[in-house]
């Protein structure tokens with residue numbers, strides 16, 4: 001999408017950072033006790049941040065992508081997303097999820 005819709009470059013870069021923050025918060029929460037002092041506050045920040053993120057994606061840049069790409073390209077992207085879901089980490093303590101968070105921190 002980044003290559004196909006140069007207009008949303010800044011939105012996508014911001015989106016990467018929001019994904020990164022969510023990855024870090026999920027990893028931290030997975031390692032914490034729910035009784036910990038900051039657990040509820042961290043959970044609230046995660047929820048608010050993800051809600052804001054989804055809203056921005058769905059209302060700001062998905063419409064631009066929908067406008068810029070043809071039906072066939074959109075279907076291909078949809079299929080890629082379905083394939084990616086199969087291999088995506090499903091638990092923040094999974095090594096692949098932790099690696100993603102660490103890579104984002106050091107890159």
Ligand SMILES: [Zn+2]
Pocket residue numbers: 015019053057
């Ligand atoms: Zn996103």
